[in-house]
Amino acid sequence: MPEARPKQAAKPQIQTQKMPSWKRGLINAFILVHLYIIAVWGLPSSSFRSRLVPPVQKYVIWSGLWHSWDMFSPDPLSINFNVEAQITYRDGSTKMWEFPRMEKLGIWERYRKERWRKWRERVRQDSFSGIWNDTVKWIARQNNTQPGNPPTQITLIRYWNQIPAPAKGDYQPIPKEYNLKFSYRFKTYDVKQEDL
């Protein structure tokens, strides 16, 4: 006679917090929606992502749950840059105004002013041309300090240089400074009275 199979040990019961079924259902729906957002929104750009995003797009943008995790990627920036504004005053004189440069600030100052770095990074890019008018108007107001001689024209200039590729050999010393040898005037604006 075949041996009787031993009875399976009873599975341990899962202890979960007791709550009304409608509440559990609501929470489950909430979790599912947000799990979907977590999993889909941060995906690297692809046609796959483009197909998955639309159902939640309006909600995510409205609620402020948008995000991107592409820090220093796919590849980090390989240029150093700076942005300056050339200010022309009514009397024809000119002055150069430099956007905050973190590397020229003290340790605490650069920590406190980091968001100015982000602003400069955006202003430099053509994809953020939408903020250029506000930028030049703000610079004009900041530099409207001479009575009867207001700024009349602002020109934004970007400077940049490629970071040299790694040299041959193992030792790769970090230079103390980089010369930014290329420049380009990317925005000129005639300042109006109401801008000041």
Add this chain to the structure above:
Amino acid sequence: MISISGIKGAWNRFFFEPESPLPVAIYRCLTGLIMLANNLLVYPDLFNFYGQRGIVTPSTAVNLSGGTGLNLFQFLPKSDGSLIFIFALSSLAAFTLAIGLWSRISALVVFLTFVSIDHRNPILLNSGDSFLRIGLFFLIFSNAGDAFSVDRLIRLARGKEFGTLPMKAQWAMRLIQLQLAFVYLYAFAWKAMGPMWLAGTAVYYTARLQEFWRFPVPYIFEHMWTIKLWAWSTLVIEFSLGVLIWVKELRYVVLLGGVLLHAGIDYSMNIPLFGFIMVSAYITFVDARDLHLGWERVVNGFKARSGKLAPVPVFYDGKCSFCVRSIRIVKSFDVLHRFVYHDMHSPKVQAEYKDLDLNRGLKEMLVKTNKGWLGGFSAFRYMAGSFPLFWLLVPFLHLPFMRTAGDKVYNRIAERRY
């Protein structure tokens, strides 16, 4: 083969198994403090960043990516006064969030004000801001006020809660964990598409971006082999934080790798608060039992160093419900476990402490120190010296007039306790 009931069971266990609120409560404290630090950093440039005539005007912001959506400024007058109001509200709520006062409402207010400020000028934001915003959103739904909070003290005082922390489903904390893991998984996926990261030269370039320079990179990291090691280690750690963090046995090693990664970034690159924002969320992955064990080790080490090994006995009137509730609150401050609490009506206690003055004990709480018995305000003052949260207050408790004033207040409360 996996069954549907198996999936359902795993889902329920993951999201709804009752757990300690300790990790998410610590995350709440840290998030409140980080928000306060963020507001302190922003404050000097508040009007330049977000004012009506700032670097980006409100009419421009709405046309930018990330510039539309939930925004409290829409409901307020278009003036810099509204900005001051939102900013002050954000700072106040960040403080109450850190101390755990009206925890859920505080998280909601911080989230709403932070989202509004972010939508007001989205060009200033980085990934740390995004994670902070999402973390705040999930904190609204969490039980983060169940520990380390003024909310808990209030519940203890009202007799709605007893000594142990309430075990509840921590599904909101699970979502924070999942978000954190996906941050790293996708950060890895993005980098895996970059030739520089794969070749190991990415860190060569990031270390040479002047705008991010902070402290000088040590000589050892100016060599190609260490540069490549750093870049590839970043990939390994980010992948591990996304995937291997879910393996129980590897969790703490992976978290340690994450801490080292952020410490390295924070040392060499000027990205304020980013490392703190990310690492603060690691606490949600630490088991509450390990937090207790770790704290016990700290306490025992502290006791051994200070030579205060034996707990000091405290005696209270166990027949007075007010006294019992008060002792529960006192116990929650006694994080160094310096005291042992006795109901003076217990025959066992009376037998052990023959010199216990029961009549005095009915009037005031008693503490038996090496130098003799202390009661009432003096007992409280003695105990406060052992409660870290009270350390700043202790010098004031020893001012000349405090003894008289303290005794009066203590006696007044004691007389009305029944």
